[in-house]
Amino acid sequence: MTRIETNFSRRALLKAGGALVISVGAPVTFDLAHADEAGGAAAMSATVKPALTPDQLSSYIAVAADGTVAAYFGKMDMGHGIAVAIGQMVAEELDVPFRSVKVVMGDTATSVNQGGASGSTGIQEGGKQLRAAAAEARRVLVEMAVDRLGLPADQLQVADGVVSAKENAAKKVSYGELIGGRYFNVQLAWNGKIGNPLYAPGKAKPKDPKDYRVVGQPIKREDVAPRVFAQFDFITDIKVPGMVHGRMIRPKVAGAVPVNVDESSIEDIPGAKVVWNQGFLGVVADKEWDAIKASRQLKVEWSDAKPPFPAQAAIYDYIRNTPPRKKEAGGKTVGDVEAAFKNAARVIEAEYEWPFQSHASMGPACAVVDVKDDQVTIWTGSQKPHYTRDGVAALLGVPVDKVHAMWVPGPGSYGRNDAGDAAMDAALLSKSVGKPVRLQYMRDQATGWDPKGPASIHRARAALDASGKVIAYEFMSKGLPRVDVNSNESKPYDTLAGQLIGVPLKSGDGFAVPQESYGFENKYTYWETVPPLLDRGSPLRTSHLRDPVGPQIHFASESFMDEVAAALNMDSVAFRLQYVRDPRDIAVIKAAAEKAGWQTRPSPRKNLTGTKVSGRGFAYVQRGLTRVAIVAEVDVDRLSGKIWARKFTVAHDCGQIINPDGLRHAIEGNVVQGISRTLWEEVKFDNKNVTSIDCLTYPILDTTETPETIETVLIDHPEIEPSGAGEPATRPVAAAIANAVFDATGVRIRRVPFSPDNVKSALS
Amino acid sequence: MKQSYSLNVNGTVHKIEADEDMPLLYALRDDLGLNNPHFGCGLAQCGACTVHLDGRPIRSCITTISDVGDGRVVTLAGLGTPERPHPLQTAYIEEQVPQCGYCINGWIMTAAAFLRDNKKPSDEQIRSALEGLKCRCGTHMSILRAVKRAAAMMG
Ligand code: FES
Ligand code: FES
Numbered sequence: 001m002t003r004i005e006t007n008f009s010r011r012a013l014l015k016a017g018g019a020l021v022i023s024v025g026a027p028v029t030f031d032l033a034h035a036d037e038a039g040g041a042a043a044m045s046a047t048v049k050p051a052l053t054p055d056q057l058s059s060y061i062a063v064a065a066d067g068t069v070a071a072y073f074g075k076m077d078m079g080h081g082i083a084v085a086i087g088q089m090v091a092e093e094l095d096v097p098f099r100s101v102k103v104v105m106g107d108t109a110t111s112v113n114q115g116g117a118s119g120s121t122g123i124q125e126g127g128k129q130l131r132a133a134a135a136e137a138r139r140v141l142v143e144m145a146v147d148r149l150g151l152p153a154d155q156l157q158v159a160d161g162v163v164s165a166k167e168n169a170a171k172k173v174s175y176g177e178l179i180g181g182r183y184f185n186v187q188l189a190w191n192g193k194i195g196n197p198l199y200a201p202g203k204a205k206p207k208d209p210k211d212y213r214v215v216g217q218p219i220k221r222e223d224v225a226p227r228v229f230a231q232f233d234f235i236t237d238i239k240v241p242g243m244v245h246g247r248m249i250r251p252k253v254a255g256a257v258p259v260n261v262d263e264s265s266i267e268d269i270p271g272a273k274v275v276w277n278q279g280f281l282g283v284v285a286d287k288e289w290d291a292i293k294a295s296r297q298l299k300v301e302w303s304d305a306k307p308p309f310p311a312q313a314a315i316y317d318y319i320r321n322t323p324p325r326k327k328e329a330g331g332k333t334v335g336d337v338e339a340a341f342k343n344a345a346r347v348i349e350a351e352y353e354w355p356f357q358s359h360a361s362m363g364p365a366c367a368v369v370d371v372k373d374d375q376v377t378i379w380t381g382s383q384k385p386h387y388t389r390d391g392v393a394a395l396l397g398v399p400v401d402k403v404h405a406m407w408v409p410g411p412g413s414y415g416r417n418d419a420g421d422a423a424m425d426a427a428l429l430s431k432s433v434g435k436p437v438r439l440q441y442m443r444d445q446a447t448g449w450d451p452k453g454p455a456s457i458h459r460a461r462a463a464l465d466a467s468g469k470v471i472a473y474e475f476m477s478k479g480l481p482r483v484d485v486n487s488n489e490s491k492p493y494d495t496l497a498g499q500l501i502g503v504p505l506k507s508g509d510g511f512a513v514p515q516e517s518y519g520f521e522n523k524y525t526y527w528e529t530v531p532p533l534l535d536r537g538s539p540l541r542t543s544h545l546r547d548p549v550g551p552q553i554h555f556a557s558e559s560f561m562d563e564v565a566a567a568l569n570m571d572s573v574a575f576r577l578q579y580v581r582d583p584r585d586i587a588v589i590k591a592a593a594e595k596a597g598w599q600t601r602p603s604p605r606k607n608l609t610g611t612k613v614s615g616r617g618f619a620y621v622q623r624g625l626t627r628v629a630i631v632a633e634v635d636v637d638r639l640s641g642k643i644w645a646r647k648f649t650v651a652h653d654c655g656q657i658i659n660p661d662g663l664r665h666a667i668e669g670n671v672v673q674g675i676s677r678t679l680w681e682e683v684k685f686d687n688k689n690v691t692s693i694d695c696l697t698y699p700i701l702d703t704t705e706t707p708e709t710i711e712t713v714l715i716d717h718p719e720i721e722p723s724g725a726g727e728p729a730t731r732p733v734a735a736a737i738a739n740a741v742f743d744a745t746g747v748r749i750r751r752v753p754f755s756p757d758n759v760k761s762a763l764s
Numbered sequence: 765m766k767q768s769y770s771l772n773v774n775g776t777v778h779k780i781e782a783d784e785d786m787p788l789l790y791a792l793r794d795d796l797g798l799n800n801p802h803f804g805c806g807l808a809q810c811g812a813c814t815v816h817l818d819g820r821p822i823r824s825c826i827t828t829i830s831d832v833g834d835g836r837v838v839t840l841a842g843l844g845t846p847e848r849p850h851p852l853q854t855a856y857i858e859e860q861v862p863q864c865g866y867c868i869n870g871w872i873m874t875a876a877a878f879l880r881d882n883k884k885p886s887d888e889q890i891r892s893a894l895e896g897l898k899c900r901c902g903t904h905m906s907i908l909r910a911v912k913r914a915a916a917m918m919g
Contacts, residue, residue, distance in 0.1 A: 229845060230841035
């Protein structure tokens with residue numbers, strides 16, 4: 001941990017009557033590391049900034065005596081290099097070297113709640129705020145320099161954190177000299193929101209993009225080397241004095257609760273203790289292996305629960321036939337779809353199916369929680385430590401200001417995985433045993449019991465007139481709700497722990513419709529949800545999995561566009577270009593097609609014989625303000641049913657590009673994970689429980705199946721505010737592959753995953 | 765029943781008390797406090813726990829402490845340092861491979877043994893040598909680039 005001790009002169013800089021006040025008091029210390037690994041609350045308490053509220057500039061930016069800048073970020077970097085991008089945006093606005101900015105992330109003691117990692121808004125929302133704060137900090141510093149140097153602002157310039165006279169560079173003062181070690185005390189115009197939409201600009205206007213020197217550069221991550229040299233602590237590596245190890249015990253039949261627990265069955269294991277409260281059952285022991293042994297050895301009698309699930313094969317019928325719990329139109333309804341269908345010369349219809357999917361993070365979630373009488377300390381891999389803090393406070397019934405949560409990078413994170421549940425479970429264990437508890441789940445719990453991406457069906461219809469023009473389009477999503485448990489994990493009812501100790505339930509709801517700009521003259525898109533299969537403590541409870549409900553919806557909608565193009569014997573890119581209206585959408589579509597050397601012709605290709613066949617497929621989507629077009633080139637082995645998604649060409653427009661290197665890596669990761677979800681991933685279950693419980697029963701893509709090439713075309717719009725890139729490129733992958741398989745084989749596969757068995761049976 | 769074991773890890777001998785069926789992984793992480801390797805599955809399915817035992821990559825999550833004997837264990841921390849990096853470590857940094865990085869240990873330790881024994885491997889050989897490893901973040905493209913880069917460095 002790097003700690004900066006700040007010394008400053010006690011000369012107060014007060015601007016009479018103005019808003020600009022510098023707090024002067026005892027010397028302050030602020031941490032430049034994300035977490036105080038060993039010291040816990042005591043060490044962190046010296047770092048608490050005055051009034052850590054969203055309307056204070058000091059909540060985002062601080063300058064140390066040596067000119068080092070701390071940028072306090074209430075979101076965090078899940079491995080896409082967001083910390084670098086935020087550092088670039090702050091360095092740019094402040095006119096300091098990139099290397100002098102340290103981004104401090106995800107600690108509730110040093111940052112306000114900017115929503116955590118969420119919805120690909122790290123740069124779009126989080127960066128926007130840090131950019132505004134840094135611009136304001138520069139304005140304030142220049143104002144201070146006006147006083148110090150006795151020159152008006154328009155005669156001053158800033159370079160590398162030094163303000164100097166334009167006419168006489170020797171007349172200068174550094175940021176460190178101006179404010180080093182003291183906190184800004186400047187009020188911002190906060191919009192009153194917390195989480196993703198938090199925005200609190202100052203009076204300053206951020207720079208004109210034409211003056212950028214740091215933004216747009218491919219600066220590398222500094223957190224790669226420590227990981228590679230084993231000098232990096234993940235959440236799983238956190239150890240605190242007096243800590244014991246915990247393990248949870250889950251029922252074999254989902255919904256069953258323990259009715260009898262025989263603690264004597266583990267009495268031979270050193271330090272082993274049972275923690276049991278209604279459905280909540282865990283053990284602790286001094287050593288990790290002993291905790292694992294205790295969890296396996298403990299004799300438990302479970303209630304006789306009725307198996308809660310339908311057979312796996314019946315899941316889509318369940319969704320199809322169950323009356324909707326909720327129904328809503330999405331997107332913009334245009335014209336009169338029903339009337340247009342009545343006049344159609346031809347109607348094309350198709351239905352698509354998508355299974356439950358798991359985060360299946362690289363390691364099971366882990367958390368360390370220390371519940372003391374007067375203070376609760378949480379180390380969590382959760383993407384949303386501020387909400388985790390709120391949730392633990394509510395679960396334990398303690399005031400939020402007595403809870404301190406620190407995010408420590410975990411074993412992968414793609415939304416609301418099992419990390420939030422682990423923190424809540426560890427909190428209950430720690431409270432019960434009166435010691436800090438490190439809890440890690442086992443693999444079967446990580447894959448079997450994490451919140452799942454929902455299963456769904458999607459129905460699309462298009463009405464064509466006699467000339468082949470699309471005169472109406474209707475699209476429906478129907479599925480399990482996207483959030484049985486909210487991704488913010490701040491409410492006990494949104495966590496397994498809360499549900500298992502009987503907290504009243506409040507399931508979330510909602511689904512979504514395609515995001516695109518097809519300008520059909522009559523258009524209606526809507527969604528419906530059906531109730532969860534088991535309402536409490538379910539291993540099939542749903543929540544956000546990377547690009548929540550995006551891959552399934554656009555698998556359907558972009559497969560369907562291909563089906564319509566094929567029915568019209570049209571090239572599928574040409575078909576899209578005929579209807580897509582948004583100029584940025586048109587630009588990504590053209591860019592991907594051009595880069596991939598797309599040959600204009602209808603699908604499927606001619607001459608469909610041969611065992612090994614190849615094809616190309618296209619898909620395009622919007623996600624928020626970002627748009628992506630993608631060409632997939634695949635090889636299909638008709639005998640084995642094996643697909644190799646060999647080459648991808650991705651055109652990506654997320655507005656202003658902050659760091660092209662980070663962006664390229666993010667796109668590649670999206671595409672590879674997207675291929676994995678398309679070809680392999682399906683959570684299996686029987687009527688009692690989830691049966692996908694490890695890497696064999698929930699396979700993901702391996703190196704032999706990795707594409708040969710992923711080409712990216714990054715479309716930069718410096719003049720357009722940056723939008724997200726952490727998820728959008730996942731969205732079109734499944735449809736592009738499906739369309740390529742159709743091109744190669746003439747067979748349309750409408751159900752994911754495209755595993756060899758499924759493909760073989762589809763082809764036969 | 766706990767017994768005493770001497771473990772040779774990264775050139776240092778450590779004494780620990782453990783059940784004979786305890787996997788090596790827990791000795792490394794819990795007793796010796798190493799922050800590598802990692803627990804991914806505990807089932808020999810992902811590679812996150814890989815270490816070298818007498819130069820061979822093994823899955824420490826299923827190798828019991830009593831099976832280690834006086835074998836020499838090398839973990840990622842023992843493979844190279846910032847001052848004297850293994851070519852794979854250099855290549856990983858150059859290619860900016862990881863997303864979360866939890867899988868790094870398995871890939872580097874497995875690839876290090878493979879590249880030591882297979883000079884100038886083909887793309888296909890690399891892919892099949894690493895087939896049994898997982899990266900949930902999907903950094904496969906940069907992993908393959910880094911392994912090829914390291915292979916070139918190792919001649
Ligand atoms: S943890 Fe050992 S192979 Fe997965
Ligand atoms: S980088 Fe996250 S699992 Fe590989």
